[in-house]
Amino acid sequence: MIKLDLHAERVEEALDRVARFLDEAVFRNESEALIIHGHGKGLLKRAVRHYLSTSPYASGFRAGYPSEGGDGATVVTLRE
Numbered sequence: 001m002i003k004l005d006l007h008a009e010r011v012e013e014a015l016d017r018v019a020r021f022l023d024e025a026v027f028r029n030e031s032e033a034l035i036i037h038g039h040g041k042g043l044l045k046r047a048v049r050h051y052l053s054t055s056p057y058a059s060g061f062r063a064g065y066p067s068e069g070g071d072g073a074t075v076v077t078l079r080e
Helices: 011-027 043-054
Strands: 002-005 032-036 058-063 073-078
Touching (some): 002 011, 011 032, 011 043, 011 073, 043 058, 043 073
Parallel strands (some): 002 032
Antiparallel strands (some): 032 073
């Protein structure tokens, strides 16, 4: 699974990186992608998940399992 670490990113910059990351993941025919946003105050997590809810590349997403970073990460299921 392809991964993107957004720790210490500001929301605007992070969302730009997420857009490029999803583009690359689809190009590579990945079925899932892991976005690590951390826990913090939750601003980045909420922004990333909102973005994913409107992305044409994402068919769904979920919080990471404990081994994937738990709620500090989001796993995206990509459209085929």
